[in-house]
Amino acid sequence: MNISKVASITGLTSKTIRYYESIGLIPAARRQENGYRDYSEQQVQELRFVQQARALGFSLDECRELLELNRNSQRRSADVKKIAGEKLADVESRIQQLEAMKSSLYRLIESCAGDDNPQCSILTALSD
Template sequence: MNIGAAAKQAELPTKTIRYYEEIGLIRPAARGANGYRDYSNEDLHILRFVQRARGLGFGVRDCRELLSLYRDRNRASADVKALAEQRIAAVERKIEELQSLRETLCHLVERCTGDDRPECPILSDLAAESQ
């Protein structure tokens, strides 16, 4: 299976697949007589695996870990769970950060009349001497 077809199956751009190969996230694909990459069903599993892991917000480094656990028949599921829990914690931190940002922005927006006059508490606050 050529890279284009594999890309469709895995819902990944061909560019991204080649990139993953380049950085060693996935193993180099087999090559046909014409030099084209040739993907097996096993390869497709791996590609989909990575696509989904990335979709869940795991970084490429995490994906390496996950893939090596995936391939390790002697893995402990606890290790996988730990990675996922770290991910959850990071997501939760990010959510809180964004919620606090949202709060601040909303307060600023509420105080701005939003008309054709130049006075604007948003700009004033940004430019203020302190805080």
């Protein structure tokens, strides 16, 4: 299967697919006689896997680890669960940070008169 068809199927760009191949995330595609890449169904499945993992926030290193576990029929589901649990903890931490930022922004906005006066409590708070 050529790269444009793989891109269409996976929702990834051709550039991203070539990048994943260049860093060894997926095995290099076989080359046709004309030099074009020819991706196997297994490679397409792995690219879909990476695309879905990335959509859940997994880093490329985490995707590599998950792919290796997926390829290993002797894997332990506990290892996969651990990685997913760590990602969930990271997401929850980021949500807490975003909630704190949101609260701070609300307070700053509420404290600003928002009129034609040059005095601005937002700028004052940021300067402190």
